[in-house]
Amino acid sequence: MKTLVSTFGKEDLEKVLLAMKLLPYEKLVLIGKGEMTDCDAFKRVSALEEMSGHRLTAEELDGNDFMELVDGVSEILAELLRHESIVLNVSGGDKLLGDAAILAAFRLGVEAYHCDERLTRLPVLRGATAKDRFTPTEQRFLTSVAGKWTPLDNLVESISQGKRQPVERVMRELRKMGLLITEVQGGKIRVALSGEGKEVARAIKACSQR
Amino acid sequence: MVAVFGTLGYRPKSLIPTIKSTPNVDKVVFYCGADRSDSEALKRVTEARKAVIDYCRTMRIAAEAVDLEDPFDFKRIALRIRSDIKKHKRDGKEIAVFNIAGGTRPTSSAALLVCILEGIPTVYVHDITYEEIHLPLLRMEYSQILSGEERAILKVLLKNRGKDLTEVELARLVGKHKATINHHLRNLISKGAVRLEGHHSDSRKKIVRLEESTELLLGDDD
Numbered sequence: 310m311k312t313l314v315s316t317f318g319k320e321d322l323e324k325v326l327l328a329m330k331l332l333p334y335e336k337l338v339l340i341g342k343g344e345m346t347d348c349d350a351f352k353r354v355s356a357l358e359e360m361s362g363h364r365l366t367a368e369e370l371d372g373n374d375f376m377e378l379v380d381g382v383s384e385i386l387a388e389l390l391r392h393e394s395i396v397l398n399v400s401g402g403d404k405l406l407g408d409a410a411i412l413a414a415f416r417l418g419v420e421a422y423h424c425d426e427r428l429t430r431l432p433v434l435r436g437a438t439a440k441d442r443f444t445p446t447e448q449r450f451l452t453s454v455a456g457k458w459t460p461l462d463n464l465v466e467s468i469s470q471g472k473r474q475p476v477e478r479v480m481r482e483l484r485k486m487g488l489l490i491t492e493v494q495g496g497k498i499r500v501a502l503s504g505e506g507k508e509v510a511r512a513i514k515a516c517s518q519r
Numbered sequence: 520m521v522a523v524f525g526t527l528g529y530r531p532k533s534l535i536p537t538i539k540s541t542p543n544v545d546k547v548v549f550y551c552g553a554d555r556s557d558s559e560a561l562k563r564v565t566e567a568r569k570a571v572i573d574y575c576r577t578m579r580i581a582a583e584a585v586d587l588e589d590p591f592d593f594k595r596i597a598l599r600i601r602s603d604i605k606k607h608k609r610d611g612k613e614i615a616v617f618n619i620a621g622g623t624r625p626t627s628s629a630a631l632l633v634c635i636l637e638g639i640p641t642v643y644v645h646d647i648t649y650e651e652i653h654l655p656l657l658r659m660e661y662s663q664i665l666s667g668e669e670r671a672i673l674k675v676l677l678k679n680r681g682k683d684l685t686e687v688e689l690a691r692l693v694g695k696h697k698a699t700i701n702h703h704l705r706n707l708i709s710k711g712a713v714r715l716e717g718h719h720s721d722s723r724k725k726i727v728r729l730e731e732s733t734e735l736l737l738g739d740d741d
Contacts, residue, residue: 375643375654404624408631415635415659420711425625429594431632432736435711437664504653
């Protein structure tokens with residue numbers, strides 16, 4: 310089943326209608342903030358979907374924290390991707406939601422469009438995700454460090470069953486990429502993720518949910 | 520030289536905090552524009568533009584206002600911003616940050632897209648508190664996702680955009696065997712970067728077309 314997912318705000322009826330017209334789909338999912346199901350635009354789209362025998366799905370996200378929105382949209386997309394192929398329209402809703410959807414599309418390699426008078430396909434390579442940039446060991450390293458300072462010894466144990474050399478090599482590579490910071494405390498190496506490293510770790514986790 | 524980039528709508532306060540918080544700024548480049556049929560919008564954008572230029576002049580910072588012909592044309596805006604960013608990088612200028620808080624939604628989204636593709640640090644300015652919010656962006660380095668052969672194929676197709684290249688002609692231009700090109704083309708099709716179309720006079724041949732979005736992916740000088 311092909312699902313069209315669109316970001317949505319109460320003044321975005323025309324944008325969503327255009328996306329519905331230009332992008333072939335069977336099921337429609339709207340992602341919005343707050344009580345979007347109460348607005349006239351939502352009711353109108355819902356009525357149109359009922360005519361085709363499909364129920365419109367509403368996914369409501371709260372808050373104005375950008376990264377929370379990115380994670381929220383990513384979760385919705387990742388869940389849908391388990392069962393169906395999807396296309397994403399990022400032109401609805403407020404700036405924050407639309408931009409969060411762009412980032413989520415890049416994270417997960419979802420075919421995405423900006424639909425506002427004209428339809429523009431975003432340069433997201435289908436299926437090309439943040440995961441593809443890293444080896445399995447690098448991925449395990451990044452997701453194991455998470456958001457806290459972690460002793461390298463712990464990672465040596467958890468990632469490569471006590472073999473130190475491959476883990477140290479991965480650490481050097483990730484540090485060179487600017488994803489990792491390191492310090493020595495009490496003669497022991499500790500590692501933490503940089504800002505970009507944290508986003509990469511989040512992206513890898515989001516991709517793993519697919 | 521340190522440059523700050525930004526998008527601007529009605530509110531200079533959405534851009535000026537970023538100029539203030541960035542050390543040693545030499546240049547500010549900002550993108551603005553309004554629906555030309557909306558006189559009120561045009562007036563407000565013009566006022567905001569003037570305010571930012573006045574601020575920069577007082578602070579002895581060079582300012583470049585880029586007036587967007589159509590602030591709702593997502594693709595053209597993205598191509599323009601990407602081209603400017605690449606030019607600054609080529610000239611050895613540091614782009615400290617890109618503020619995407621102001622401007623129309625397509626302008627802001629196009630700027631975000633370019634920041635992801637070019638790995639530029641990005642900030643929002645909160646609507647009410649005017650506090651800067653740094654976005655931890657994920658840089659998508661397609662050089663690490665596409666193989667060397669795939670990139671070579673895309674570059675040849677981009678260079679020959681106006682021509683109807685068949686797989687055989689493409690193989691010759693890339694300097695690889697047709698079977699090799701065919702293999703890479705299948706991968707590129709599955710990624711949504713290229714498509715095949717029927718030849719106008721020979722049904723056995725296929726024309727290889729670059730998807731429109733791939734132009735945005737590669738930028739103007741790759």
